[in-house]
Amino acid sequence: MATDKQSSAAVTATAAAGGGSQGEPSRRPRIPRIVGLLAALAALLVFPWMLPSGYWVDLAVQVLIWGALASAWNIAAGYAGGLSLGHAAFLGVGAYTSTLLFLELGISPWLGMLAGAAFAGLLGLLLGALTFRLRGPFFVLATLAFGVVVNILAVNLRGITRGAAGLVVPFDGGWENMLFASLEAYWYVGLALVALVVGTTLWIERSRFGYYLVAIREDEDAARSIGVRVVRWKLVAASLSAALTALAGTVYAQFVQYIDPSSTTRFELSVQIALIAIVGGMGTAWGPLLGAIIVIPLGEILRAEVGGGPALMVYGFLLVVIVLAAPRGALPGLRALLRWIGRRGAGG
């Protein structure tokens, strides 16, 4: 009971601090928080209908899916400190599990995505159990190897995955199969997905579990010495991150309606997931989503304007510059900018 009270007190304190840091002047009448939230929600709900064409809706849905993937990666990497370069494996597990269950057994992807998440969660647990002792580059290389193995299996277990030919999700329309004729519907699915992953992250940030993870990330030995169950919490984070990544994998499969080993488990996808989270800001709840808002449209515009090769050159360049100049990503900078604007608004 005492711990419950403590943590709820901590939540209140954090919320109060969060409210204060917006820098709103006390003279101006404060808009009640609930009104702001409702306005934001309404804006999000009508957003896809405001976009000029289906192309932009498609792009917006991609932003949400990649935002969810990067946020899920962030739980293991940004909070628990396990820089994974194999997360595409979990994306693939989610996409393949729900799609195969749908194709072979007619099970709705809504249920299939839970099966995929459970499977990925177990794999994440297994990978975590094998690698929790590894540090630094050794951990990175182990996750990379895991991702490569899953990719090779997806290509070569033709009896199950049909190999490089891939799987087509038959358009058996209707919400019960998570297949929609309108792109806008996928926006809402994507929103729900992002809400789930970012919501989980926000919950982690405020929970005892989150403090354990940050303690482990900052200094594993110190955390252990003060009684944090390092192995247990690392495994929980790895498993949770893998399961959430798989959920996004199912949504991805339903959205593009065709999956193959290259589009779901390629090494480059693992890199892209990490890249997005890093650009936005690792170890923050909103950073990975911000990263997706920056990186996905940028990539799309570059591909259209200068072609795929130069677009990826810019990705590479961006990654180098960000990790060298601003390893905390864009979010701290954006926060500072908003505060500055807030102060200017108050002054003038």
Place this chain on the structure above:
Amino acid sequence: MDLALQIVTSGLLTGGIYALLAVGLTLIFGVLRVVNFAHGEFMMLGMYGAYWMWALWDIDPYLSVFVVVPAIFALGLLVDRLIIRRTIGAPEVTVVFATLGLSIFLQNAALTVWSADTRSVTTGYTGTAFTLGEVRASVPLVVSFGVALVLALALWAFLNNTRFGKAIQAVAQNRDAAALMGINVQRVYMMTYAIAVAGAGAMGAIAAPVFSVVPRVGLSFVITAFVIVVLGGLGSVPGAVIAALLIGVVQSVVGFMIGAAWAEIAYFAVFMAVLVLRPQGLFGRRGAEVYQGA
């Protein structure tokens, strides 16, 4: 029996070529504590260098080494100056993703300039083979194996027998103590990186008669090289050579028996097992696996 000998021979020969790539990777890790994800891209640039010198001026790929090595060495100095130097002592995410970003950049620069076409070098000796008893080995594979191994051994001799080589080893053992002994650590880092990537470039040039070139070629090679250096013990040069030969044989034997894809799975299984059970590798010093990042 002859068949077995044949398979092992071609495995050893391919492994020998990997050795040159792996030696540089392990050296960079041992000295700078940086995992150089861009290592395969320097190899790719070496391959393109050899290819274009052959395609444009009809220069033999083995001779192009003399141009490729200085060029990649200079590029290595530049990359150290611009990127690697700034990652020393930086947060882990910087150390890992700076070279990964460089790898993406170089790979796609090659894609932009030279397109995704597969290019191969054909010379007078392409398709010819040496025969010893019942065992046949293609001439370019044997020559590349020989050159790669000679270069890898030369690097090892340089590390053990020259003053600067010993300075590199001293920094690998303890950078602070080395600095106190008057070794210019910054310079050692710079030279180590440039020498190691020049080795990767040399490997690319001499591999050009054996393997085809595409912009993505570095990725699969560098992943194999990671397996090799972890198996041999990150930081251990002789370990990398032995592990490279071992991986070559595993690849060849498993590839022949059940298929190339399963060979990859097999050595990744070995890789995971080594990481989990013996992270210092087969030949690494115990404790070398403890990451001394910041």
